[in-house]
Amino acid sequence: MTSADTPLKPCHGPATEQDAPRRGRPRSEAAEHAIFGAVEKLMEDGVGLAELSIERIAAEAGVGKATIYRRWPNKEALLVDVVDRLEEPMPPLAGPTYRDDLISAVDYMRRRGLIKRSRWIVKSALGQMNSWPELKQTYHERVVRPRRELIRQIVRRGVEAGELRSDLDVELLCEMLIGPILLRTVLWDDAPLEDPDLPRQMIDAALDGLAAR
């Protein structure tokens, strides 16, 4: 027993500076930046989740493996933190009408879809959903659920205001409104997302219907 005497804290997550002030050399914040940066660079280079090993991350970051293991117990925990870190909060919805809110919410998803890191996480998370429950849960809680909740809230506002059809299930309404943009984001990597007017087109088309008058 060599390491049982040195009570390494099980320190989940990157260095949280609270706690009792450490005595020796403090954790290097630069190392942490380098680690996160390395993961993001590898993701942007199209490295698959399977090829994303701790050793490769350490090499890319110019960091010793121990520096990673000092912060996270394993690859899984690191990636959960990466997912957690990359998601920015939803934009505030201040539109005068529910339609403006819908458009800005869809535009938020469009802009997220333009970020390669973001797409990488979606796709990788999907493939690991069944065999990696913790990533699934983190992804759902941090990404999927807030978006669904936001849309649901806007839709409910529209229904209550009598401007959205009340004969349709709210869930169905939500899916009809955000399905197309997510389709472009996740499934069709060649589909264009650059047009800033795309969300307006989509929402108006969904609201007005696709049938000719």
Add this chain to the structure above:
Amino acid sequence: MTSADTPLKPCHGPATEQDAPRRGRPRSEAAEHAIFGAVEKLMEDGVGLAELSIERIAAEAGVGKATIYRRWPNKEALLVDVVDRLEEPMPPLAGPTYRDDLISAVDYMRRRGLIKRSRWIVKSALGQMNSWPELKQTYHERVVRPRRELIRQIVRRGVEAGELRSDLDVELLCEMLIGPILLRTVLWDDAPLEDPDLPRQMIDAALDGLAAR
């Protein structure tokens, strides 16, 4: 050089019986069934693509590794064949109107989405798209492209008949029509697909619009 004398055919794909009739013991068709069956069972058990090793497939199939390597040069080729094999042809479209065709096409996707193997492939393929070009290409050619083409064809028919809006991009029309069903299939694993009336609801909602009158 021991194996250079025995000219093993590079035999890509599972045993194609054409060719010159082999001389020795023929390939066991049962072994092939067992191999495909094992892959499909593992997929249904939620085993991730990364955990899907040749050794595990062989063990699950009750088959020697050599029996697999005799048919495919590596795991990649095997999985490409699995993807190729699992996709059934699109249903014939004989509906009297473009709306019927739309509904039946969407219903086809709904029924595919109920099959766990099918969902597994979608999700796994998505995560490997960047780092595994051959799987990406096979998946696109065998799954994505036919479906897009089918929808595009129906939509074009509707536009030409003057029943679908002609002021919208055809691509956008397609995405609006199939986005919701794909969203349920790929992203929300808890979303219900069982209702056989779902495609009709979706298509009619998309055609009529979501705005209250």
Add this chain to the structure above:
DNA sequence: TCGATACGAGACGGTTCCGTATCGTAACGG
């Protein structure tokens, strides 16, 4: 019957990665 090939099983060397431990050095508190 005999040569050829396939079969299941598994040994084999090689590779990659895991997570730990150990260097010598560097940065903090007392």
Add this chain to the structure above:
DNA sequence: CCGTTACGATACGGAACCGTCTCGTATCGA
């Protein structure tokens, strides 16, 4: 100055898997 902790680097044992090869056996054509 000294004890403590982190740093980058790297060695280590163990595990999993790759793709090849070799068993003894089974099944075909000639």
